[in-house]
Amino acid sequence: MVATSTIDNESPERVLLRKSVAAAVAPFGPGYFREKAAAGEPTQDLWAAVVKGGFTSVNLPEEFGGGGAGLSELAVVCEEIATAGGPLLLMVVHSAICGPVIAEFGTAEQRAEWLPRWTEPDFRMCFAITEPDAGSNSHNLSLRATKQPDGDWVLHGSKIYISGVDESQAMLVVAKIGTDERTGKGQLALFIVDTDAPGLGKSHIPTELVLPEKQFLLSFDDVRVPANRVVGDPGDGLKQIFHGLNPERITGAALCNGISRYVLDRAVRYANERSVWGTPIGTHQGVAHPLAESKINLELARLMTFRAADLYDSRADAGEAANMAKFASAEAAMKCVDQAIQTHGGNGLATEYGVAHLWGLARLIKIAPVSREMILNHVAQHSLGLPKSY
Template identity: 60%
Template sequence: MDFVESDERRALRKAVADFASGYGHEYFVAKARAGEKTDELWAAAGELGYLGVAVPAEYGGGGGGIGDLAAVCEELAAAGCPMLLMVVSPAICATVIARYGTAEQKRRWLPGFADGTTKMAFAITEPDAGSNSHKLATAIRRDGDDWVLSGGKYYISGVDEVAAVLVVARHVDSAGQRLMPSLMIVPTDAPGFTYQHIPMEVVSPEKQFTCFFDDVRLPPDALVGAEDAGLAQLFAGLNPERIMAASFATGMARRALDQATDYARTRAVWGTPIGAHQGIAHPLAQCAIQVELARLMTQKAAALYDAGEDRAAGEAANMAKYAAGEAVAAAVDQAIQVHGGNGLSAEYGLGALLAASRLSRIAPVSREMILNFVAQHTLGLPRSY
């Protein structure tokens, strides 16, 4: 087992960090507060191949794994540009299509994922289902050769800036019985598809939406993979999502810690830098340990996924997501505390990280559901819910 990243991965990290430093936190927050998108950043990252590092080479991508894409996501976040759609579009959607799509679907979508010219959202959460994917009410049924989609989704990221949404829906047979869930590609301009913005306190250019599907008619090739594949096919996208969410969180945590330690080294009270006091130094050191442990678990999860060890990768991805969520929440909180009143001033920008860091304990899967998973599947305890 190698605990050191490859030379290629480390070179990728450095290249992305250097690239992202030309944009940074000020650019990202200014765009968010102005209600604008980070289109320039996304386009440049796509042109340089960073968004497509995990897309197969035959479709214009880098031919790497989810670990490479997670490294890109982490370095962007560490530079102050945590792009949420990276967790969704090139990670979930591109991965699912590359793994289960038809030859035509791959030709249609993967080159755009590779160069960043295509963005796709992912829709699974529903108001009345929450974390219980078995209660999904959004339905898909046959009508001749076409599909007809009905229902709704909740808290779907970036719908206003994507070409299509990969929707999780349950099949309904002729008797009205709900069968296994499937994945459908739904263009955002499809008749009957509407969406409504959900105002959020998170400072981000990427917005959240409620989606409505009013008998949206889709062609036969809207279905990705087998219609009876069920949850196994779905988790081909959800495990990368957890890995990417963990990298998203550890990147933000690294930024907060860097800022806090810089401040603690230079801020002097009574002639001594505040970082010389254990009351400041020890909590920051504890946060640094948490972040590094989360990063290590994330790299393990990515390595298992890229090796095709889906079951082990699922366990590791959940653990990584949990660890990263706890680490970033602690790191941002401590960074604000170190700064005192400056921690919530616009000048230092840590307040903008506060809601985003707290969100990492909730989405895309809550810490409580991860604890349920580990208790049941890792420890073999009775199911508690």
């Protein structure tokens, strides 16, 4: 069992949350996640345990069964689950994007209908924004939503690399409803769509990732969405999206930090136990120094992650910090996983040592939900005042 690791001056309540999450997921162990990932099967039992503890809804309003806490607490949850060896990718969209967006922008009826479902062990909501031809340019989405005379909407187009559609009962879909004549940019709206809606096609995209969650190409062939499934003001979707995208970056960072803690713990344990020439390999600086550097990178990333989360919770501008946290945490996780493998030598690639399978997820978060290059563009333009490059 990996010991919990707190941030300096963390409140007693947050320390208790860490311990509670760790205790809830401890019975599964890292082997459970690894076996499910290898088989491409959902981690239903682990997910149900996390829901039972109230952790998937820790950041949602208490009146709907949530914990009434903030993004900082959700980041703790994501980190501790990953630290135990079972990073749950769908937490990043289900709990960090979909729930908070509905809580913030949904009607009273939508909040009452959907938010209590975050306490149901079989319920998940995924998020559909990425398209084959739009990339990082959300203004260029081509999935169209057309309003009908009866007030309902019809969706036509496609989405790509949508995680966990097969495990989810609903998804939050971003669609284009028009173009702003003044700016030329797309007007976007958010829709809650059932994953078994007529006209919705789902094609599994095979990848080299060792993950329980699968990726899908979605086709919307005139999918009808009732008027009461529009979240927020139609045309103001971009603002609503960014209410969810900063939390996505922050919880993605927290997930990476948990991966880093997990693999670093295993690497250090191995470096202390494995002896060559009569002494533990951790004695040698060639092994010790890279592990120490990995630890430094991890702790710096964790500090930025919780700075970003605290900014978000205080309703301050968290964009810069969220991007920096995601960048730093993904870079740290890649280095930690790589060094854990290197420390183990050939054993680093053996299934029983349980480190190499996490390389793919760490690498994925270096790309998504926003690439490191787009983060560098953001920092260059908004933090340094350099000319926009794209």
